[in-house]
Amino acid sequence: MVPVAAVACVAAALGTSDHPRLILAAAAGCLVATMIAAWRTKWLVVVAALVGLSVLATSGMRNHIVHDMGVAELADAGAMATLTGRVTVEPRTFEGDGPGGSTVMITLAVSRVATEDRVVKQATQVVVMATGARSAPASKLAVGDHVEVRGLLTPPRPGRAESAVVKLRSPPKVVARPGPLDRAVNHFRAGLVTAVAGCPDGQRAIVPSLVLGDTTAVSDDMSDDFRVTALTHLMAVSGANLASTTALVWWIGAWCGMKRRGLRVLSVIGVVGFVVVCRAEASVVRAAAMGAVAMAATGVSFDRRGGVRTLAVAVTGLMLVDPWLVRSVGFWLSACATAGILWWAQPWASAMAWAPTWLAAAVTVPWAAQLATQPVVTWMAGSVSTTGLVANLAAAPFVPPASALGMTAALVALIWPPLAVPLGRLAGWCVQPIIWIAHLGAKAPAGLLTWPVTGTAIAVLGGLCLGLALMTPTVLARPWLTTLAGLVILAATVVRPPVAGWPGTWQVAVCDVGPGSAALVRAGPRAAVVVDTGPDPGRLGRCLDDLDVDQVPMVVLSHDHPDSVGGFDVISDHGPTTTVVVPALSSAQGVATPVGQTAARLGAQVIAAHSGQVMTVGTARLELFASHPLVDAEAPQGEPVGENTSRLIVKVTVEGLRVLLAGDAEPDAQRHLLTGHADLSSDVLVIARRESSHEDGDFWAATGASVAVMSAGTSNSSGRSSHQAASLAATMGMQVHSTGEEGTVLLARRGETVLVQTRS
Template sequence: MRRAPDVGPETSPATGERPGADLRMPVLGAVAWAGALVGLLAPAPLAVLLTGVGLALLVAAARRDRAGLRGTLVAAAVVLLAATAVAGLHRAGTATGPVPRLAAEEASVRGVLQVTGDPRLRQGTYGDYVVLRGDLVEVTGRGRSYALSAGVLLVAPPGWEEVELGSRVALAGRLAPADGDLAGVLRVRGEAELLDSPDVWWDGAALVRGALRESVAHRPDDQAVLVPSLVVGDDAGLDPDLSADFQTTGLTHLLAVSGTNLTLIVGFLLVLARVVGVRGRGRYAVAAFGIVGFVLLARTEPSVVRAAAMGTVALLGMGHNGLRRGTRSLGVAVVVLLLVQPWLAVTVGFALSVLATAGILFLAPTWRDALARWMPRWLAEAVAVPAAAQLACTPVVAAISGQVSLVAVLANMLVAPVVGPATVLGLAGGLVGLLSAPLSRIPGTLASWCVAWIIAVAERGAVLPAAAVGWGTSVLAVGGLTVLCAGLAVVAPRLLRRPVRVVVATALAVAAVVVRVPDPGWPPSGWAAVACDVGQGDGIVLRVAEGVAVVVDTGPDPVAIDRCLDDLRVERVALLVLTHFHDDHAGAVDGVLDGRAVDAIEVSPLPEPPATATAVAAAARARGVPVSVPGHGSRRTIGDVSLEVLWPEPGVVRSGGGERDGEGSNANDASLVLLAEVRGVSLLLTGDVEPPAQRRLLRTLRERSVALDVDVLKVPHHGSRHQDLDLLTHVRPEVALVPVGADNTYGHPNPGLLGTLESAGAVVARTDVHGDVAVVTTEGRAGPPGVVTRRRAPSAHPRRA
């Protein structure tokens, strides 16, 4: 007897087959996306030309149409023209007018601002500051006043974090040019002058957000931050190390507003409505109320509107005839969003949202059905949905980050069972908190228990040997990955039907993640020193003996410095030197201390900034590691490494942290400057000393007739333009190491400085371009040391080629 086909929300009652996807609206969405990109990025004449060509092709196709597609082609022509025109108008609005003109002149202005984004307190290298978005509705500059509406980004002093969303304030500051959908960046002076308080709906949303935070305030810090993040994307105060763990394990989407948030919250409200007897059109009213409430809670920023639209598409996709309705809704959402906010077309978040939603709609149902042949349907869905979304987003994530997370699918499957309860319970805590703060702790505590599991998965997954693998960001690399993902999408249903195949594939994937695969070319034979790729910071490793090293600075990322030391097979650190206490040099001490023995720590004599100095002292004390300040001129030998402290001299260290030249500080000039020798290779390690200290150091060396002629120079301050070139060329380095982060916002390294070093005969190696950089030598060597890198070789100066 033939088994009757299953009939469910995805199948036709008459045939038992799943209705096919309606691709007409997704095609229109793609056309709108292309039009928005042309309108935003192409020069105006080229945009008009491309639009005209596109319209001509569509009209020609429509005239020859014999397959009933004429209506779709006409609609595509209309959408293309509308999207390009709207995007062009938005682009012109941010590039012309009073605010962009004043920003180009960097004029001082006064004005009135309508606050449209929550203020965020940020930690800078030289002090805290506040950023927020708003619309300038009045501005006065260069002797003229204007009434307008121009989006700007404010950079303000501490105190502005108290400004409420929706309020209207008077301010003064200096405008600067901006990119994207902003007319300018306004650097504010002084305090905000409140003119109008937020409207009542913003007050209501603020009460719920405040009650939500209060419901989990008694829980550990990471849990107290993550619950509001899950519910409404409020991640203020999140530990940067935990954020890095979420990125490594592919869980970053939980830290921001996404369509999942809306789906869970509105789904919860619909269940409640059903329990209390709401039926028919009343459920649509409940869903609309939930969507509007979600947007108010999470704020009306473009990313929130995008998330609300994608969440609504997901809700439609979960209902009757979900695939057909979902694909139609996805196309409509893309078209509408790009006509309302065309700048979304160039944002990564929009691309990831669309791809994740498309993956869930097109791939997840087939994968779920394949798995459901041999496992419970609910479990099959829990596996298929995150896997499909992750696969669809993988090429874009790799193009941005340069890496592919191998644990992302597993991590998402592990946390999937608690994401829904955590979100719903967190929202319940906020709502109950409006009535009773003590009672709100009950759902708040339950929600925090759920996120404790999420945190555990992120932290454990991030430290696996191969949690993420490096992947190029070139067109060829991303294109190859896209082809690979498309192939996996095609073969996955056939693979997932057989439990044996799934078990074997899972075992291989787990082995690839858990077992570190040795790099046959790393570390290179005869390495003496390595500049680790730790992002925007310094991390230098000097080889003492097999498995033993001296580490000079840690960089800002514990995972990065720990990875570098593991790759060099360093099990014991004989000495950890922190040249100074800025986070980019001393912010990742735990990455060195955890999992390996550290004999001693030596630090700068100036404990500024105090927060980092205190954290270093606490971490060392917890592990029983002695901390000391080395004296000027002190020398010591540890195995193959000899060290001499050249700077700072007695009496030059001053507290206070004053800035110079917009970049320098007393903490920088208190950097320990070390002359090291490793296996016959001499290195000058300069920390972040600025030109005043560099000049004094050079003068002292000359007074003492010390003629430094080193093999390797660690360029100060990541190749900043603020340098004393006399010192850098006086030491006549063969190799110049520049530890620097890719795409940093400081303009490091300075091209002119690099050119000067190369002209002086140095081979310049940068961690942002070359990855980990090793200086290698051999016993009884003659000539300069060699340079070996993880990514590609540095370009040698012609005189050295």
């Protein structure tokens, strides 16, 4: 069945693409293969070809309906329409620091779409984006609400299951409240949230996430900690959640005196109930399928071939039910993790005959899952977690009781909410060690290693994972080798391995600090001026350590948003800092309090910069430009000055290399510099675009830069993309690089050439 599942996945990928000729060619190929194989009695090929033809036909027709008919036609035309539909997923809020504020995303199963001259009745799915004053009422919608919304229809990204993206133009109107089933599920989920309401913030966020996949309260920092330590799967609905829920159901059934047949029926009911309360989204259906496969394959008579065969059947069925899953990273993570556990975990546990069964399972299951999924994780994140095995091993004992207690609390809350509070507290205590493990693992010096995201590099990583898998039974069979391997893994989280040729010669470094900006300007052999610090002290600290910087004589903060000042505390670990430069009109609640306190602790002088000011630190020359006229002078009495007004743009020159650090200056700020006839000529332009999708082409042209660096990656918290900025740079002949895709970018000048170096 594995070849059949592989053919089904390829067929689903083709069927959900926008290449009808390719689909027809593949269908013809399946027909020819079926006839030739039947003539030669190659029944496996016949089955695979027929399955591929079926998936091609169903996925191709569904993709045509979703993306080429009805609502999709209106989206292609950019129509203004009124849509009627049902909310299917909890509204998700993405915070933003731009003028639009936060963005709320809603998923609607629409049934009717009306424009001025046309009415389309079609059952399809759309995504609604609400910003500004419309975001607050949108965020209060409940799953099951039947709503009427009005907005501008636009096409979705290629490969998506939605027919359109709707940009809301007025607040949503609720026309009918949720039905009985939706009300019951909402009440169940709300019961768990209420049960943990008295817990600390971290526990209050992780318990609903672990039990029900509700990540609405999970902060960005906590999400990053779980990602670095390969514990992200605990914050999403996964097969592990289903296994814990089923174990709880079995225990209740056994306590009630039920026998094996009754327990089987109860387990089926448990699976159905799990899918219902976690919302029957694609990810939940996927998790239920993978969890059911794992439970079926790890029964009394374990057969790893039978388990993989069952997995292949499940994958084939999922491709028929929801072919868009093949384009989901979560699907591949689930499938690979389940396959790795089924194929490797039991033989490896048998090799550890010298160890207790619980210890063997605790070691082999997370190790098998990590080796099987690492190429996919690296392809998605461009990194390898060295703390994943240790973190999963340490967190494993706390997951089942936390899941069971959380689910029990939600059930009890349906009967009597006050009784659920103690259970919620117990669940919170169980997840607290998991939070500590994620936080400590994320702070490990070598917890996350950058890996190139190229076909060759991913293939090499896959080969390394396979080689480690082949070596694992030999290592686990000997206690001393197992102990030695454990010590090596622990050492790998602390000692960062050297990278050949890194860092080499550099004059300016644009650090990979996630959704923010931070640059190092070389001022001496081991000294650098830091321009902005990014949102995370840990990531800036790793960048400073990687580049062997132990002296930071000056820090320049372009503005007072967390994405620029959040990492400031780490400066105290890198030598004496004498000067901190801030905009002249920084807000008192932003820079003045936290940065001022840290500067005082460092013994540094805080200087309010003005446009045109020039500073020299060692070999570095910095020229400061204001992003708004008010920054050059005092604000009128009684007139508030917004945070977006008080910004600095910095031009640095080091050994002939000129770099303009424009940060996330808005187009009006860029135009202000042009009208002021500032000397913007540079070799490199660094942009941290997150919110605005517009750029001033004249500003970019005035720099004359040959290289552009995007220091915030290719996407942002609100889901909008910075591809427009990258495209603008490319059309101007600039060489484009991104810290989000390539990690830290090092810049140097040799003669008339700008040298760019990344770890990839």
